[in-house]
Amino acid sequence: MRAAIYHGPNKVAIDDVPVPDPGPGQVSIAVAYNGICGTDLHEYYAGPIFIPTSPHPLTGAELPLILGHEFAGTISAVGKGVTGYAEGDRVAIEPLYRCGHCGPCSAGTYNVCAQIGFHGLMSDGGMAEYTVVPTDMLHRLPDSVSFELGALVEPMAVAHHAATLGDVGDGDTAMIYGAGPIGIGLWFALRGKGLEDIRVVEPSATRRAAIEALGATTLDPTAVDVPALVADATDGRGVDAVYDAAGVAPAIESALACVGARKPMVSVAIYEKPLTTPLIDLVMKEARIQGSLCYTGADFEAVIALMASGGYDTTGWVSSISIEDVVDQGFEALHSGTKMKVLVDPTR
CATH class of the missing domain: 3.90.180.10 (Medium-chain alcohol dehydrogenases, catalytic domain)
Structure with missing residues (x-):
């Protein structure tokens, strides 16, 4: 073979x-x-x-x-x-x-x-x-789930596990930093949990276009002051959960400025360089950083069920x-x- x-x-x-x-x-x-x-x-x-x-x-x-x-x-x-x-x-x-x-x-x-x-x-x-x-x-895999989707269950389960650790549900607000495959998976998973107010922060025009085509709302951090925009949109409360799928210092700094009091920033990225991000926002809000690694069988089953109901789209x-x-x-x-x-x- x-x-x-x-x-x-x-x-x-x-x-x-x-x-x-x-x-x-x-x-x-x-x-x-x-x-x-x-x-x-x-x-x-x-x-x-x-x-x-x-x-x-x-x-x-x-x-x-x-x-x-x-x-x-x-x-x-x-x-x-x-x-x-x-x-x-x-x-x-x-x-x-x-x-x-x-x-x-x-x-x-x-x-x-x-x-x-x-x-x-x-x-x-x-x-x-x-x-x-x-x-x-x-x-x-049920017959309604294609093998193309089946091969995506693993990375989508990574994202689903992280989404779950954010403790969010119907009506909550969230932000995702990074619109690569895991960022896209986070968007699908959060939508599956009932969230509608989700903003995706991504500097790449190509990646923004790809996730926008799926229906996501994006922000270009090179063109707008993301923390200021979020503060204005939430009357200063911040969002209920922030997810880092980017793995770079500017994303962490922006994410911690946007997360609400006593809310989590869930890290599902791999960091190639050491971070020296100031944690004053974390301290002043009693917010927390939550790590996320892999998945369990429950995440796999949840993703497969969501795929079977039409909750994922591979277009573009x-x-x-x-x-x-x-x-x-x-x-x-x-x-x-x-x-x-x-x-x-x-x-x-």
Whole structure:
């Protein structure tokens, strides 16, 4: 089968490798689509970061390995002892490996497992024609949810988890900093929670246009004083939750100026540079910064249900490519900003 294999920075090879067989408690997935994640880009241009260079404690895998942790497909074979699933079942994959016995796992918050691993970062992943996963990673896809949407369940679950941590609901107000795929996912998730007053702050005209086409209200921070505008619109109260999906200091400073008293700023970004943002707004408002990592199964199920009800739209921001084009039309196009979200079709 064809697979995208990571060997190190700027070294991803499309090679033929053996089709993996499922072991006990595992199934084989015929991959329909696999999304390229921002984490994949970090690994390609600056890694290895998360990809282990010695055996991972949960998977035993190490560099080189097959990329891909955002994927959906059809079960093509089942291993010994598997019940409840059969060949032909349509599934999305929750790609987390967890130890099951550390403090977070014991508390049910396995998304912050002390030894957390990701399929496609700490094991061979879904950027291939086939991959093998344990059954605890499986989520059924209803027929009404396309495989294109199915491959987006993982990043949309990241956004849904963050949206939930903001403790907002029907009638509340929110702001999103960054209109990349996670920012778009936050907008969909917040809409699904009943919010209508959502402002998206994004300096890129291309990204603003993409999310505006979906129905979002945007602000260009290079053209308007965002905190002043929000203060005026809310009579100085600020908004009920702010979400940072940008990961840069100016976004944090603006977000903390816009969040209301005793309200959260939820951080779901990766920060490549240390932040030196003054926290006076945080202190004076008794506001808080809430981190958000990954998702749980509940987020996957919520996103799939929202997709089944028509709550997500891929128009204008999602495109697909063949596995042979992963580097030039995938990594390089995303890195240059000419594309927003790319799905790899290994059958194309």
